[in-house]
Amino acid sequence: AVDLLTVGESLVSLRAAGPLAVGGALTMHVAGAESNVAIGLARLGHRTAWVGRVSDDELGEYVLRQLRAEGVRVDGVTTDPERPAGLMFLERRTADLTRVRYHRAGSAGSALGVEDVRAPIAEGARVLHLTGITPALSDSAREAVTWAAETASRSGTLVCLDVNYRARLWTREEARAALTPLTTYASLVIASADELDLVDEPGAAESTVVARLAARGVDTVLVKLGADGVRAHTREGVRHVAAVPVTAVDTVGAGDAFSAGYLSGLLDGLDLDDRLRRAVTVGAFAVSSHGDWEGLPRRADLSLLDEHET
Ligand code: KDG
DSSP states (O other), X not given: OEXXXXXXXXXXXXXXXXXXGGOOOEEEEEEOHHHXXXXXXXXXXXOEEEEOEEESSHHHHHHHHHHXXXXXXXTTOEEESSSOOOEEEEEEEETTEEEEXXXXXXXXXXXXXXXXXXXXXXXOEEEEEEEXXXXXXXXXXXXXXXXXXXXXXXXXXXXXXXXXXXXXXXXXXXXXXXXXXXXXXXXEEEEEGGGGGGGSSTTOXXXXXXXXXXXXXXXXXXXXXXXXXXXXEETXXXXXEOOOOOOOSOOTTHHHHHHHHHHHHHHXXXXXXXXXXXXXXXXXXXXTSSSSSXXXXXXXXXXGGGGGOO
């Protein structure tokens, strides 16, 4: 069994340094919240696997090659003979505005189904990481995520739901209807402050959401506050940890890095404060380097930001 299993769609991301409408050079990367988390954990030395579907062509091969190169296990991945790779265009519209455009409807990754996750879930993992992106991709992907969460939680795997609302994929109402039931299988819920009511009623206050999640069996709720750090709600109370002050150059992937840092601390058996500190440290590496995951730290790098730690 691996330390962490994550399930989702990895996209081929084509990045433009300026506005897409004027063209110019694009650079090719692997993106995807779940594979970002997998890479983050693999860099820190954890045994990590990513499961999903890839296209049966050079783009699918590229995704697998990159993940393998980062030490992420991909032996459970299904190659789809019919569907194309999901693409994402990312433009630096201005220094402060990054925009994403997906070409992923009908992609190999979006055709994920229960059959794709059966064997990896049966093999087991200490932690199963799921995001609110995958259930937005298709009915079969939503069934796969729900089945994985339910089956893993029944066998004692810790299930983490990382909300990650993507407005380009579905409405808040659709997200709420799909994600709220998923929380019954989760021990850990990670959300930014504006995503919290996607696992409860519209407009619900943080304290209300946290209390209702606890009633459904969620032990820990991490509310990501961006540059203000994180607020953690556990059965022992509420903790706030500040972000590490760094120069932000690219915030895409910061949330995934944060999740990877927290889960790494959890797998290492660190106490809550140290888990949160590792989360904000890994998040700081992500925001202060370019790319979703390219700048993520290895274990020896973690102390580089120590003097900034809170
Ligand atoms: O968290 C970063 C992700 O948004 C990016 O890598 C692509 O998974 C992605 C998505 O669906 O937006």
